[in-house]
Amino acid sequence: MEQSGTSTRLQAAVQDLASGVVSALRGGDHAHVVPPAGTDGEAGDLALAAVRVLGADALLPGLLSRTPPDPAELAVFRKAVEAYPPRADAAPTVRWSHWAMARTLRRADPSSAEPPDEPDTAWLDDATWQFVTHQLAVLAPLALPGEDCAVSRLAAGRPVDVARGFVRAVRRRDWRQAAGAGRWLTLLPGVPDSVGLEAGLDFVELMGGQDPLVALQVQAARRMRTGARV
Amino acid sequence: MRTDEKVIKEVTGIQAADIEAALDPVEADGVYRDSRQCAALALLSGATKLLLSPPTPRPKKG
Amino acid sequence: MTAPADAHRTAGTLRTAAGDALAWADSRRADFALGEDALAADGEVDRSWKPLGELAQVCATVTRLTGPADPLHARARGLLDFAWQETREGELFLRLQRLEPFATYPLEVYAALASAGLRHPAFEQAAAVVARTRGWRLTEQDPTRRLGVLRAEERCGIHRFGQAPPELPQTWLGGLPEPWTFGRDAGYALTHVVFHLSDWGRDASALPPDLVAYLGDWLPPWLDTCLEAGLWDLGGELLAVAAIVARTTGEDIPGSDWGRLLEARGPSGEVPLDDRDLDDIAAGPGSDGDRYFLHHYHSTLMAAFAAVLAGARPAERPGAGRRPGGQGAPA
Numbered sequence: 001m002e003q004s005g006t007s008t009r010l011q012a013a014v015q016d017l018a019s020g021v022v023s024a025l026r027g028g029d030h031a032h033v034v035p036p037a038g039t040d041g042e043a044g045d046l047a048l049a050a051v052r053v054l055g056a057d058a059l060l061p062g063l064l065s066r067t068p069p070d071p072a073e074l075a076v077f078r079k080a081v082e083a084y085p086p087r088a089d090a091a092p093t094v095r096w097s098h099w100a101m102a103r104t105l106r107r108a109d110p111s112s113a114e115p116p117d118e119p120d121t122a123w124l125d126d127a128t129w130q131f132v133t134h135q136l137a138v139l140a141p142l143a144l145p146g147e148d149c150a151v152s153r154l155a156a157g158r159p160v161d162v163a164r165g166f167v168r169a170v171r172r173r174d175w176r177q178a179a180g181a182g183r184w185l186t187l188l189p190g191v192p193d194s195v196g197l198e199a200g201l202d203f204v205e206l207m208g209g210q211d212p213l214v215a216l217q218v219q220a221a222r223r224m225r226t227g228a229r230v
Numbered sequence: 231m232r233t234d235e236k237v238i239k240e241v242t243g244i245q246a247a248d249i250e251a252a253l254d255p256v257e258a259d260g261v262y263r264d265s266r267q268c269a270a271l272a273l274l275s276g277a278t279k280l281l282l283s284p285p286t287p288r289p290k291k292g
Numbered sequence: 293m294t295a296p297a298d299a300h301r302t303a304g305t306l307r308t309a310a311g312d313a314l315a316w317a318d319s320r321r322a323d324f325a326l327g328e329d330a331l332a333a334d335g336e337v338d339r340s341w342k343p344l345g346e347l348a349q350v351c352a353t354v355t356r357l358t359g360p361a362d363p364l365h366a367r368a369r370g371l372l373d374f375a376w377q378e379t380r381e382g383e384l385f386l387r388l389q390r391l392e393p394f395a396t397y398p399l400e401v402y403a404a405l406a407s408a409g410l411r412h413p414a415f416e417q418a419a420a421v422v423a424r425t426r427g428w429r430l431t432e433q434d435p436t437r438r439l440g441v442l443r444a445e446e447r448c449g450i451h452r453f454g455q456a457p458p459e460l461p462q463t464w465l466g467g468l469p470e471p472w473t474f475g476r477d478a479g480y481a482l483t484h485v486v487f488h489l490s491d492w493g494r495d496a497s498a499l500p501p502d503l504v505a506y507l508g509d510w511l512p513p514w515l516d517t518c519l520e521a522g523l524w525d526l527g528g529e530l531l532a533v534a535a536i537v538a539r540t541t542g543e544d545i546p547g548s549d550w551g552r553l554l555e556a557r558g559p560s561g562e563v564p565l566d567d568r569d570l571d572d573i574a575a576g577p578g579s580d581g582d583r584y585f586l587h588h589y590h591s592t593l594m595a596a597f598a599a600v601l602a603g604a605r606p607a608e609r610p611g612a613g614r615r616p617g618g619q620g621a622p623a
Contacts, residue, residue: 006245007248007252010248010249014252046244049244053249053252087246087250090254091250093254094250130516134257138254163509165513166472167472167513167514170472171260171262171474172260172261172262173262174258174261176258177257177258178472194468194470194510195470195472196471196472199470200470260520262517262520
């Protein structure tokens with residue numbers, strides 16, 4: 001399917017943002033992951049939309065390193081949360097992504113509003129392992145140590161299914177899905193050892209790591225494997 | 231010009247639908263390349279195939 | 293997916309599919325026949341002995357897992373008798389051995405027939421003489437194939453005393469590799485390890501428990517991706533492996549995977565090897581019969597093999613009454 005010009009530009013902006021997160025996760029500077037507020041007009045719109053699409057992971061480096069967030073960064077993040085609430089008929093992943101941002105905002109700045117009520121996980125109740133893995137990979141920002149929400153509980157109940165989905169994604173060369181599933185697998189109890197997760201993450205990075213969205217998930221997984229907590 | 235106007239509208243027009251599409255992507259098509267094989271170099275195969283391994287489809291000579 | 297009615301329908305569908313596949317094979321006896329170049333120095337063994345051996349191997353399992361009154365049983369028995377006649381009741385194995393004493397394929401093909409009770413004592417004695425040499429025992433082969441030769445030797449009464457088969461750990465499957473490293477060649481290697489260890493599905497309990505657990509975990513994504521890629525032949529082999537594993541674990545038949553394989557069948561229930569050149573070949577079964585046969589015979593045999601294994605589970609004593617009331621009506 002051909003993407004609209006807008007959608008292509010949005011994807012490019014998301015990739016730029018993800019690159020910043022990746023270098024921050026690798027131990028570089030993380031103060032300027034989110035572009036400063038005050039950029040008006042189209043560039044500002046695009047940047048804000050990109051933060052909304054990248055979601056809670058835009059603040060992941062600070063969260064994992066327990067560094068207080070940069071106020072300007074936080075302001076943009078807050079603006080993205082407020083500017084793009086999910087529509088009433090939005091897909092579950094859209095609603096959950098927004099919920100994750102609100103939750104992260106609250107963590108980063110306890111003076112923020114309480115996150116709204118959790119959406120439900122009914123859409124995954126009878127889902128195949130293939131679909132569950134794809135949806136969880138899209139919701140990889142929810143894969144955080146100590147996270148307790150309906151999605152993470154659902155994932156914890158299906159470790160073998162997510163591991164199968166990881167294998168399937170690698171076989172299909174769907175590196176984004178593989179990376180997102182790999183990040184979940186680092187956290188789930190009951191994943192069969194034979195999956196070879198550490199080598200798997202290296203492999204996914206080798207094959208797909210030039211895509212910042214892949215690299216971000218792999219880096220996040222590695223940081224969490226080494227015991228980072230939120 | 232109308233064309234320019236249209237371009238500008240496209241540039242600035244980030245719709246909620248674009249964001250929602252990015253947040254709810256369809257699964258990418260699988261990419262497979264399992265079909266190529268290279269026999270061990272300088273090793274005659276012929277009669278050494280595994281019993282019940284897949285046949286090599288090729289027309290019979292002559 | 294697991295409702296009894298669905299399971300019943302699936303069982304009926306698989307029975308019909310197995311019947312159609314074997315009927316197709318039966319209709320191609322002329323293509324399975326050995327032909328005049330079976331003993332010729334430049335004869336193509338992969339075109340003569342290999343298909344016949346594969347036919348015998350699959351039919352040997354079918355006769356073992358079905359009751360004598362079952363039409364599938366009768367069909368498979370008839371095909372075994374045909375194959376045995378093609379070898380002139382085993383006489384050709386003896387002649388083949390004189391021509392190529394250190395080739396392993398005569399023993400491998402013979403073992404398939406022997407497992408169905410078709411034996412030629414003089415050939416077995418001759419094979420035992422050759423198998424006593426160090427040279428035979430040191431034949432260099434892939435570990436998976438090696439395992440098959442060892443099993444063929446045992447079937448023919450040749451035992452390597454005091455030698456536990458060291459081949460399993462050297463195979464891809466035996467090493468329990470990362471499942472995402474699976475590919476076409478690894479797939480064919482692993483299915484054959486399972487076939488050899490389980491005596492072609494007749495003794496599923498011989499699979500080591502760690503292999504059963506490993507296969508139970510990873511067969512689903514392998515099957516899913518092979519079928520998506522149109523690798524019907526390998527997909528059929530994996531479905532056979534899944535059925536063998538399920539005979540010990542009691543898991544459900546993977547109905548949706550079966551559905552995709554059955555969708556790929558040709559007009560008479562034959563299954564293509566893969567999607568490559570299919571438009572070309574499928575111009576019609578009659579247009580280039582030989583090519584059509586080579587593109588379909590193996591995958592069709594595999595589908596029959598897998599369907600019979602799936603229908604026969606869970607493991608029961610050979611010949612015991614099967615699935616009371618569960619004999620699916622033709623769909």
